[in-house]
Amino acid sequence: MTGLGVTIFVCVSCRRTLHDGQSYDHPGEELVPALESRLKDAGAGNVTVTPVECLAVCKRPCTVAVTGQEKWGYIIGDLDPEHHAGEVVQAALAYQRSEDGIVPWKDRPPTFRKGVVARMPPRGFTQPESETV
Numbered sequence: 001m002t003g004l005g006v007t008i009f010v011c012v013s014c015r016r017t018l019h020d021g022q023s024y025d026h027p028g029e030e031l032v033p034a035l036e037s038r039l040k041d042a043g044a045g046n047v048t049v050t051p052v053e054c055l056a057v058c059k060r061p062c063t064v065a066v067t068g069q070e071k072w073g074y075i076i077g078d079l080d081p082e083h084h085a086g087e088v089v090q091a092a093l094a095y096q097r098s099e100d101g102i103v104p105w106k107d108r109p110p111t112f113r114k115g116v117v118a119r120m121p122p123r124g125f126t127q128p129e130s131e132t133v
């Protein structure tokens with residue numbers, strides 16, 4: 001199923017505490033246009049960016065979910081729109097190239113390696129018997 005559309009869901013509700021320790025911003029609101037711009041530059045028209053409210057990883061702002069039809073999905077946290085937009089795009093394109101959504105370790109940018117919170121099997125997935133633990 002390589003080459004089909006991929007969606008990057010970006011949490012726009014995540015709150016990041018600012019240097020004064022009291023105020024906060026919503027880094028996902030910056031990450032959305034940063035991703036859209038980079039994807040456009042990369043000609044990646046079949047990768048969509050969709051804002052969402054809360055992916056239940058609120059303590060690791062900001063957070064994205066990368067999903068695709070019949071692929072494992074990933075939730076990745078600890079993202080900074082200023083520094084990580086390029087890596088998120090790189091991860092999404094590697095994800096898109098993958099057969100089942102599981103991106104080889106060598107193709108994962110640092111934020112993907114460090115920031116993965118969870119992966120979720122595609123709908124209808126059953127573990128092949130020879131691979132069960």
Ligand code: FES
Nearest residue numbers: 011014055057058
């Ligand atoms: S507010 Fe962003 S994951 Fe909950």
